[in-house]
Amino acid sequence: MPSKKKRTQDTGNLFEVLLRDLAFQFDPDKFTLTLKFPPSDLLQELPTSLDQVIPLTPNESQEAVDLGLTDYSELITESDPIRVKIHLKAYIRLALHALKYAHPKIPRTKWIEVIGLLTGYTENADTPLACLIVTDAFPIGHGTDITAQINNPQSMVKVYKESSKKNQIILGWYHSHPSYGAFMSETDYQTQVRYQRLSSNASPLTSPIALVIDPTRISNRSYGFKIFRLKENLSTWEYPRFEVLNSSLESLPDLMETLLPLSEGKAMFLEYDHD
Template identity: 45%
Template sequence: MGENLDRNAIKESLKKKVREQLKEELKKELKQELLDEIYQELMQEELSFKDEPTFSLKTKRVKGQELHKAEMMKTPKKEPNVQISIKAVLKMSTHALKYANKNIPQEKWVEVIGLLGGRIENNVLYIKNAFPIGHGNAIHVQMDEQRNKRTGHIKAFEESRKKKLFICGWYHSHPSYGSFMSDEDLYTQSEYQKHWEKAVAIVIDPYQIDGSSYGFQVFRCDLKTQKWYSLPFKLEEALDVSLLPKLLDFITPIVDGKALFLEYDHD
């Protein structure tokens, strides 16, 4: 009996230490400027689409109509490596979760779309930033509609230029149905690659961020065969995959439209 009590006490002590260590690690990863940036950009994206009609996932796939998966091919050997910043990952993840989370009925979940800012050095593509553009289900149409809006593409181009980056691709979400390229996605991606052949697409399913996966994949398409393939990637900064769900939980108030300040005590 005494031994069991001692073991339980040791376990609880270890759990407490792990929780404290985790909190410190989270605070190291996050900067107040980044939290403010995520909050402001999500608010701007929401306001810019306030009067736009949205289309629920239920509306999109009525009568058993499923999102058709485009044909895939093997990754070519000479493809460049891809490195993604934690900043870009957090911005894509929070954008996706804002419109598909546990506080919203699943039949009302919608997809999101945005642009990627990066640079290329020594055949490595560094994706440094992500810019929320819109939400809904006809996302490929929304992307076209946003091209001439200041709150959309133009702002992303301007912000990228300030940081000496360029628009290197786009991202969108597949809430709860996996990371892959549909026929519609393949069409959109081919349009980007016509402007820059190395443009990439990131497809994120926030419900695959489970501690064993980052919840997204990076894709490119072969314009000749009209097939897509995945690209290997790694995070630019060291972040254990098991930490990402906790990181997102920590900044959940941003998803709910509330500013988050690091001096707040989140127990």
């Protein structure tokens, strides 16, 4: 794999593009956002969705749909290096986010999708063993029974800022398919193209991933999710091999902090789009 620019740098560019389009100026040293335009201009400039920030070309609108007809487990070769390692805390947060809006105590007809961002860092970024380490999941919002999208681009900016404080970056996104299995729909494909085009300079092995979870498939045999990424041509799917890192004493304090609000009868977290 030819050596390419560092992922952190690319992601910096990625969000500078986003921030520029949002008419903000971001100072990475001070973690401050400054308005570049007077508020009245901003109101006209501010995009209301990612569609406006990153328009798709016509031929990117109807390609590479994985309808989930293929056996996912056969697409991952055991000899492939692990490409994504997910900390237990991140998994628990995204799984509970999905379950919050689709669990047995809610009538099935009212189950809805959720969406969020995955953050962390890269390991061996410029080598053939490049791997994404997902340390956290940030719940952004929820949608309808068949769709969820990030409505407010500023939610992404907030997550970007929070992860920057820990020297971490946005590695991809997650969303749920309550009861209908983990696959990439046509809309999901279009969203993924936008994310991957934003970081077109990143090595293909570290470009953003899409995690889809069906919370009804969580069992003692399955985490209930699959991970997807487009190859460099943006028209063929690949299926990065992943593992969820086992609970260790090291992650226990984080885990307890995540679950503590539940024990107090509070909501575990707020959604960025809705808080």
